[in-house]
Amino acid sequence: MAYAALSSLIYTLKQLFKPNESLVCQCCTQQHVESLCKSLSALQDFLDDTTKDIETLKVVEKRIRNVIYKAEDRIDSSLRNIPLADHEDKRKKACRSFYEELLKVEEKVYFLNKEVMVINVNKHGRKSVELATTSSSPDKSTTEENTIVGMEDDFNTILDRLISQTNELTVIPIFGMGGIGKTTLARKLYDDYSIRCRFDKHAWVTISEEYNERQMLLKIISSITGNDREMSNDQLMETVYRGLKGRRFLIVIDDIWSAKAWDQMQRIFPNDDNRSRILLTTRLKYVADYVSYLIFRLIVSLF
Known part of the structure; x- marks a missing residue:
């Protein structure tokens, strides 16, 4: 027990x-x-x-x-x-x-x-919270209309940053406990046409607690190039980098659990000062702080 x-x-x-x-x-x-x-x-x-x-x-x-x-x-x-x-x-x-x-x-x-x-x-009757962990996969029912109270404000806050005139690559973390609506919010933003039409390349990758670099790379490659042939991890990283280089991209990294995972993956995202954006969800505040420390400190907390 x-x-x-x-x-x-x-x-x-x-x-x-x-x-x-x-x-x-x-x-x-x-x-x-x-x-x-x-x-x-x-x-x-x-x-x-x-x-x-x-x-x-x-x-x-x-x-x-x-x-x-x-x-x-x-x-x-x-x-x-x-x-x-x-x-x-x-x-x-x-x-x-x-x-x-x-x-x-x-x-x-x-x-x-x-x-x-x-x-x-x-x-005690305050903000309602869904305890059961929501699915992290964008292929499942994460876009259902069970958005928590106040998410509209969060949506607009992140929307402003996604379409802002800031040229440098911007990482926008969303953090909060499991099941509170991070993935739902990220998915709504990712699917919004007024946002998607501003970017040349789009990719959604779910990390979860056990980080698998190869699966992450394959998922991004399948989204941006459609090419998933057998390659080494180094070759995959180079392919992702070349596929994003010079393009304005929107990447969603869903359910990341560690700063180490971010350290390993951030190298594949070129910063070409072309208003590319990375939207990231995590349960851990220290991860949200870490990934935004050197680039842009906007953290949306869903508590």
Whole structure:
């Protein structure tokens, strides 16, 4: 159960500050561990609340359970490497690895709590939120008319940026929890004729949690050139770049989960100062911040 998984992880973290674990504590900060424990306890409080809709509770409990099980495995694995290190350099490396895993877990739990906060807001009669994750595929029913309240304003905000007179390549991230309408909004913009007619090339690619570079490249190539013959990844990247070079393009990157995935794919998009645009959806604010940091800082938050 999710509650038991949370209790187990909290117990593991609290052991770090016992006197005989001081060696481990030197490689992380008490502030991060205490913050993580508080966040985990907040999730337990959510699960304890019997006033929640039973179907809602089942969906969120499953998400919590899956995240926490994986988190504890990663923390346990990185912790075991510290006492096994037989050299100071190896110990420092193991400690650094543990600390990095701790930060990743802290980030994942932070976003779990964000989802819980949205559910609590919905419970008290504010903005309605669809909990079930919507399909990320543009080939499925992501354009149905179940747009959340306020999306019209978001649509117009992004529309203004897509058709603005800014010449440089602009990345426009949309972020929010799963199921809140990011893909629906992006699809509405992508299909809008007044937007599409301004661009020479169009492509929609769904990334999802497990980034597959080859599938991403093949999807873009099939959209911009119609050529999907067998090539190496390097050849595919060159083909995409050449196919977009000198053309005004609109690319939608749907459901991206990591900054690393963006680092790997951004090289294929030429910046020819011709008002090309990339519309990107993500559940993670840090990804939205990251992809827009060096190009254009417009972030539409759907919370």
